[in-house]
Each structure stands twice: as C-alpha cells, then as structure tokens.
Amino acid sequence: MAYDVNIVRKDFPILQREIRPGVPLVYLDSTATAQKPVSVIGAMDRFYKHSNANIHRGVHALAEESTALYENAREKIAKFINSPSDKQVIYTRNTTESINLVAYTWGRANLKSGDLVILTEMEHHSNLVPWQMLSTEKGIRLEFISVTGDGLLDLDSYQTLLTQNPKLVAFTHMSNVLGTINPAKEMIRMAHGAGAIVLLDGAQSVPHLGVDVQSLDVDFLAFSAHKMVGPTGIGALYGKENLLESMPPFLGGGDMIKVVKLRSFKPNDIPYKFEAGTPAIAEAVGFGAAVDYLVQLGMENISAHEHEITDYALERLIEIPGLKLMGPEANHKGGVAAFTLDQVHPHDVAQILDHDGIAVRAGHHCAQPLHEKFGIPASTRASFYLYSTKNEVDKLVDGLYKVKKYFG
Amino acid sequence: MDDLYREVIIEHYKNPAFRGKLDPHDLSFEDSNPLCGDHIQIDLRVDEKGVVSDARFDGQGCAISQASADLLLESVIGKSLDEIKVLNKDHILSLLGIDLGPVRLKCALLSLKVLKGGVYGMGSATDDLVE
Numbered sequence: 001m002a003y004d005v006n007i008v009r010k011d012f013p014i015l016q017r018e019i020r021p022g023v024p025l026v027y028l029d030s031t032a033t034a035q036k037p038v039s040v041i042g043a044m045d046r047f048y049k050h051s052n053a054n055i056h057r058g059v060h061a062l063a064e065e066s067t068a069l070y071e072n073a074r075e076k077i078a079k080f081i082n083s084p085s086d087k088q089v090i091y092t093r094n095t096t097e098s099i100n101l102v103a104y105t106w107g108r109a110n111l112k113s114g115d116l117v118i119l120t121e122m123e124h125h126s127n128l129v130p131w132q133m134l135s136t137e138k139g140i141r142l143e144f145i146s147v148t149g150d151g152l153l154d155l156d157s158y159q160t161l162l163t164q165n166p167k168l169v170a171f172t173h174m175s176n177v178l179g180t181i182n183p184a185k186e187m188i189r190m191a192h193g194a195g196a197i198v199l200l201d202g203a204q205s206v207p208h209l210g211v212d213v214q215s216l217d218v219d220f221l222a223f224s225a226h227k228m229v230g231p232t233g234i235g236a237l238y239g240k241e242n243l244l245e246s247m248p249p250f251l252g253g254g255d256m257i258k259v260v261k262l263r264s265f266k267p268n269d270i271p272y273k274f275e276a277g278t279p280a281i282a283e284a285v286g287f288g289a290a291v292d293y294l295v296q297l298g299m300e301n302i303s304a305h306e307h308e309i310t311d312y313a314l315e316r317l318i319e320i321p322g323l324k325l326m327g328p329e330a331n332h333k334g335g336v337a338a339f340t341l342d343q344v345h346p347h348d349v350a351q352i353l354d355h356d357g358i359a360v361r362a363g364h365h366c367a368q369p370l371h372e373k374f375g376i377p378a379s380t381r382a383s384f385y386l387y388s389t390k391n392e393v394d395k396l397v398d399g400l401y402k403v404k405k406y407f408g
Numbered sequence: 409m410d411d412l413y414r415e416v417i418i419e420h421y422k423n424p425a426f427r428g429k430l431d432p433h434d435l436s437f438e439d440s441n442p443l444c445g446d447h448i449q450i451d452l453r454v455d456e457k458g459v460v461s462d463a464r465f466d467g468q469g470c471a472i473s474q475a476s477a478d479l480l481l482e483s484v485i486g487k488s489l490d491e492i493k494v495l496n497k498d499h500i501l502s503l504l505g506i507d508l509g510p511v512r513l514k515c516a517l518l519s520l521k522v523l524k525g526g527v528y529g530m531g532s533a534t535d536d537l538v539e
Binding site: 345346347348351352363364371377378406407 | 413418422445446447468469470471472512515
C-alpha cells in the first residue's frame with residue numbers, strides 16, 4: 001500500500017492543534033524531538049491504568065505483568081536494530097546517557113593516559129563532552145576527523161589518524177545539523193582494521209534510516225526513544241556481548257546486583273548490570289510501542305517519504321535569494337535543512353516563523369564547534385519526519401520571504 | 409508580529425546610533441549569551457563627576473538584543489554610574505515598548521547585564537543583576 005502522509009498524520013493528535021486561533025501547527029523540529037502517535041500515548045496510558053507495578057522480583061500478578069511488558073519492549077527494540085540478543089540492549093535515559101555509560105565504564109577501565117580516541121568535528125555535544133571529561137580525568141588524547149566545506153567527513157584525515165593506534169572511534173551516524181549521513185559501515189571496517197572499537201551515535205539515524213548492528217558490525221550503538229516517536233526519558237545502548245560482559249557496572253543500586261554484603265557486592269548479568277534502580281517502565285512500554293509503529297509503517301517507506309520531502313525542501317529553499325544551506329547535497333543527507341538567511345539572526349527568523357505557527361530551531365543545535373568551523377554563530381534548522389508534508393515546506397518558504405520583507 | 413518587531417526595534421537594529429568603539433574610554437565590558445551566541449561589548453566614557461558622557465556598543469546578535477543595546481546606551485548618556493546601578497528589566501521593556509517571553513527576554517537584557525556587570529566591576533554579568 002502506498003504511503004499516505006495524510007493518513008499517517010491522523011495518528012498524531014498534536015498535529016491537529018492550532019498554535020494560536022486560526023494558526024495550525026507546522027512542526028519542523030523533529031530532529032530535536034519527534035511527535036508521538038496515539039498508539040504510543042495509549043500504550044503508556046494503558047500501562048498506568050492497567051498494569052503498573054515495579055518490575056522484577058515481585059511475585060504478584062501485576063509485577064509479573066509489568067516485567068513482561070518491560071522485557072517485551074526490549075525484545076522489540078533488539079529486533080528493530082537486529083541485535084543478536086535482547087540482553088545486549090540496555091535501557092538508559094537517552095543517547096547522552098548511553099554515551100556517558102560507555103565513557104564511564106568501558107572508557108575508565110580500558111583507556112589510560114596518552115590513549116587516542118578519534119571523534120569528528122560534526123559531533124553533537126553529547127559525543128564530545130563525555131570524552132573531554134575523560135580526557136581531563138585520565139589524560140586520554142582526542143583527535144578529530146575534519147569536516148569538508150561541503151559537510152562531509154574527510155576520510156583521508158581519518159585514514160591518517162587511524163595510523164596512530166587509536167583505541168576508540170566515536171562518531172555520529174547522521175549529523176543533527178548538516179544532515180550528513182556518514183559511511184558508517186566503511187568507517188567501522190577501517191577502525192577495526194586499525195584495532196579500535198567503534199561507538200556510533202545513532203540518535204538521528206535509528207529513527208530515520210533503520211540501523212542493523214550486525215551488518216554494520218558496530219561495537220556500541222547509542223539512541224533515544226523520543227526522536228523515534230517514543231517518549232522522552234528513555235533510550236538505549238546496544239553493545240557487543242563480550243564488551244558488555246567485561247565492562248564494570250555503571251550506576252550502583254538495586255537491580256544491578258546479584259548479591260550485596262555490607263562491604264561488597266556482586267554485579268548482576270547483562271543487561272541488568274547497567275540498569276540500577278527502578279527504571280522508566282511506562283516509558284519502556286512506550287518505546288516498544290514506538291518501534292511497533294515504525295515497523296508497521298516500514299522503515300523503507302519512512303526513509304523514502306523523508307527523502308522526497310527533503311529533496312523538495314532543498315529545491316525550494318535554494319530558490320530564496322540570500323539563503324545559504326549548510327551540509328551536503330540531498331543524496332548524502334537525511335531530513336535536515338540548516339541554513340542562514342542574509343545577515344538575519346536565526347532567533348529573528350524563528351520568531352517570525354513562529355508567528356505563523358512554524359516551529360523551527362534557532363541556535364547552534366548543540367554543535368558549537370561545527371558552527372565555529374563554518375564561521376557562523378548560529379543557524380536556523382528545519383527538519384522533517386514521517387509526518388512532514390510538501391505543504392508545510394511551502395509554508396516555511398512563504399515565512400522566510402516574510403522574514404526577508406521585514407529585514408530586507 | 410507587528411507587536412514584536414515594532415518599527416522602533418527594526419530601526420535601531422538596522423541603523424544603530426551608538427554602534428562602534430570608544431577610543432579612549434574609561435570603562436569597557438563584554439559578555440555573551442551562550443545559548444544563542446549573542447555577544448555585546450560596551451565602552452563608556454565617564455566624567456570626573458561619575459556621569460556617563462559617551463557610550464558605544466559592538467557585537468552581534470538578534471534584532472532584539474542589538475536594538476536593546478542601542479536604546480539602552482541612548483538612555484544612559486547623562487546618567488551617573490549610581491543611577492545605572494538601579495536600572496532593571498522594566499527599563500529595557502519600557503524602551504522597547506513590548507512584552508517578551510522568557511527566552512527573548514534574555515536577548516533583550518544582555519546589554520543591561522553587560523553594562524551593570526561592568527559598572528559593578530564584576531568579572532561577568534549575572535541574571536540577578538537585571539531582575
């Protein structure tokens with residue numbers, strides 16, 4: 001059946017609302033967070049109304065039911081990324097926590113002063129700061145794959161860095177500003193050839209492209225539910241089994257232990273070793289429902305729809321005099337269009353668009369070094385997802401002409 | 409939108425009267441809003457009685473932050489440093505003639521933060537200076 005965006009949109013209650021009387025919402029900020037379909041909202045609502053109890057250890061019926069729902073969601077997520085087993089998927093709060101988990105546990109146990117970690121110039125702050133913190137603590141060395149003028153990673157500079165015996169390469173699968181889709185499979189193969197393991201930031205790629213951890217042969221994959229039509233407050237870390245087994249625990253507390261004595265403890269098996277305390281249970285259930293929703297639409301259909309909208313948006317945006325797009329050509333790019341418009345400050349652009357109900361992001365989008373690289377303090381970013389329409393792109397373009405009228 | 413981007417704001421943003429640097433100056437301060445990258449530097453000339461005789465600002469930012477800076481400097485020439493110390497957000501809002509939400513308020517208040525932080529001789533400006 002053909003993908004009908006107008007039918008899809010009916011699943012998202014928020015897309016029906018008006019921002020102000022007579023001004024419908026035009027939501028072009030899905031790269032920050034995606035909107036939620038009724039099936040996800042309903043799954044969480046049902047959990048609280050019908051099945052709520054704390055998970056594991058409980059003997060009563062409700063505890064068994066909630067545990068089953070929590071673990072069933074894990075199975076769905078594992079299957080979605082083609083993880084060889086469920087236990088290799090660890091629940092976290094979000095992508096940021098997943099990356100921090102690796103830095104704090106694997107990084108602290110395996111990296112020492114002088115060891116090289118390779119990052120890129122296009123990383124989100126969440127894949128920069130944890131490594132900077134570890135660098136301060138342990139004296140590890142950070143080097144960066146450079147970004148070319150057209151927004152691609154310079155693989156020659158990567159090749160050169162790989163000759164310096166790196167221990168870890170951590171990079172984004174898809175840039176949240178440029179939209180660049182990096183050649184992850186090739187880059188992972190190159191890293192392994194140099195003896196390094198790879199952490200992939202999948203915050204943008206898992207929701208939009210579909211990611212197969214076995215085909216990529218990636219060692220760690222970090223992603224968030226809320227960018228893939230799931231709830232906030234929950235994300236996941238996938239890891240290869242031998243790595244997860246060998247890593248020390250992350251946070252200490254209940255659930256992550258097998259035995260506790262007054263002065264010692266024995267950690268639990270994976271994944272529970274990394275899941276201390278009562279987790280976000282309803283959110284896990286919502287995460288599972290989000291995966292169901294994406295699977296039901298089909299990741300290929302979603303990607304194809306986004307591609308069509310992005311192509312159209314880029315085509316219409318470059319018509320606007322004074323508008324400069326950041327990032328590569330459409331064929332290397334996900335559904336993101338960051339740009340500058342004449343000398344107008346992105347805050348002013350976003351404010352005028354907001355007047356017409358158009359939600360875009362203005363600022364550095366948690367990628368300050370990348371903006372510095374391109375010599376601009378900030379940009380305006382419109383992003384597209386499975387419910388975006390060409391009509392919304394047209395409204396964006398009309399709004400940008402209005403900005404030009406004000407500041408022209 | 410007409411409420412937010414009043415003519416006076418667009419006019420002061422496009423044609424600021426007090427943009428530039430003062431050389432020599434008696435006081436110079438600068439600060440940034442890390443959220444949006446807005447940056448403002450203010451130079452003051454102060455006479456022997458502690459009264460501001462001239463002022464200029466430089467920097468980059470949105471229309472609200474830059475227009476506020478221009479309007480603010482226009483309003484403080486002839487004022488004593490003690491008078492500047494008691495200025496708050498109401499002063500800026502009355503200069504702009506509009507009401508602002510919390511995010512844009514930060515843009516509007518950046519220049520006053522920089523000015524007061526400098527007058528108080530603080531290393532950096534803080535939000536409570538302008539409340």
